[in-house]
Amino acid sequence: MQRPASLATLLGFRRPALPASLSRSLSCAQDVLRRTPLYDFHLAHGGRMVAFAGWSLPVQYRDSHVDSHLHTRRHCSLFDVSHMLQTKIFGCDRVKLMESLVVGDIAELKPNQGTLSLFTNEAGGILDDLIVTNTSEGYLYVVSNAGCWDKDLALMQDKVRELQSRGSDVSLEVVDNALLALQGPAAAQVLQAGVAEDLKKLPFMTSAVMEVFGVSGCRVTRCGYTGEDGVEISVPVAGAVHVAMALLQNPEVKLAGLAARDSLRLEAGLCLYGNDIDEHTTPVEGSLSWTLGKRRRVTMDFPGATVIVPQLKGKVERRRVGLMCEGAPMRAHSLILCTEGTVIGTVTSGCPSPCLKKNVAMGYVPSKYSRPGTQLLVEVRRKQQMAIVSKMPFVPTNYYALK
Numbered sequence: 001m002q003r004p005a006s007l008a009t010l011l012g013f014r015r016p017a018l019p020a021s022l023s024r025s026l027s028c029a030q031d032v033l034r035r036t037p038l039y040d041f042h043l044a045h046g047g048r049m050v051a052f053a054g055w056s057l058p059v060q061y062r063d064s065h066v067d068s069h070l071h072t073r074r075h076c077s078l079f080d081v082s083h084m085l086q087t088k089i090f091g092c093d094r095v096k097l098m099e100s101l102v103v104g105d106i107a108e109l110k111p112n113q114g115t116l117s118l119f120t121n122e123a124g125g126i127l128d129d130l131i132v133t134n135t136s137e138g139y140l141y142v143v144s145n146a147g148c149w150d151k152d153l154a155l156m157q158d159k160v161r162e163l164q165s166r167g168s169d170v171s172l173e174v175v176d177n178a179l180l181a182l183q184g185p186a187a188a189q190v191l192q193a194g195v196a197e198d199l200k201k202l203p204f205m206t207s208a209v210m211e212v213f214g215v216s217g218c219r220v221t222r223c224g225y226t227g228e229d230g231v232e233i234s235v236p237v238a239g240a241v242h243v244a245m246a247l248l249q250n251p252e253v254k255l256a257g258l259a260a261r262d263s264l265r266l267e268a269g270l271c272l273y274g275n276d277i278d279e280h281t282t283p284v285e286g287s288l289s290w291t292l293g294k295r296r297r298v299t300m301d302f303p304g305a306t307v308i309v310p311q312l313k314g315k316v317e318r319r320r321v322g323l324m325c326e327g328a329p330m331r332a333h334s335l336i337l338c339t340e341g342t343v344i345g346t347v348t349s350g351c352p353s354p355c356l357k358k359n360v361a362m363g364y365v366p367s368k369y370s371r372p373g374t375q376l377l378v379e380v381r382r383k384q385q386m387a388i389v390s391k392m393p394f395v396p397t398n399y400y401a402l403k
Contacts, residue, residue, distance in 0.1 A: 036082035037240040053147040055083040058257035068260035076184025077256035083146035086175035093168040105293025109134035124307030125279035178240035183230035186252040204399040213246035215239030227268025227397040269392030284311040319370040325387040328380040330361035337377040
């Protein structure tokens, strides 16, 4: 079967003008792609569908990728992220189960509070990134990546069976809901028209079950993958299209696809699993040490702790850094060189920043080259050009906190 084209090719660019990092996830299995509950909705609204992580998803709509990106930053956009794996962990030992798999302090989460965490292996590598929420309904709500669906589900199910065999009270349920992400500075104002709860009382990384535009049983979580204020709404399948249509009635809202999602997350300095982090990358190397719970650093009772914790106080050979340059865009796999011309690393994600009008990227370099302001070279189209190690996020985040 013919390999799928890159996103740039699909969109008709002779030279790639979109984040190339997505191309790794484009699936070859065109005839077995899964469809979200909004598949027909996307087609009706001009969605250009591509294969991504085993799913058929819109890469963009009638607006250009750049227009969608900027609209999200200035107003708000609606993304279909129903391909993400949603699970619930039940039982008195649900925290014990989750803490046996991730690096975060799940026990300290307050009711309806969530955190970004990482599944790790015994070598300290990252198996996936995920969000864990301690719900007031008595279960953990977990959202992880579609590209790791089978791996993550098997990991959790195996641990459930292991703990159950030892008499622990724990069980797992896959949530068959759609998942909609409303992202941008106008997101809360738009959603407020459809809910009775005061969204000003719902800060970043908190969650609540509520009725959304007449659809009951929706879980609204103040989070997202763009660096903007926004929510992810887990919606029962039967009400997914209704909620999407209701949101689109507001002129502030436009549909956005995978292309804008990728460039937005890169401007926000957020990782794409499989590109910027993987099972051969530790949290410290990936500049994700902040995900390690303080208590967990002391107890060292998570997978890979004997590798990861010493890295916090010692030196690691390489680190994930931000890069900024003028000229041709940096792309995944572009070589990074020191100013003397020796290859020292590679770019993992890169694209032109629609907001900054500069090229931004992430990649790995030896620790001694990781300080912001360090001058390096990148090889793009067989030519070397100057790049500067830059602080991330490249574009300031606008997450909502209680005042």
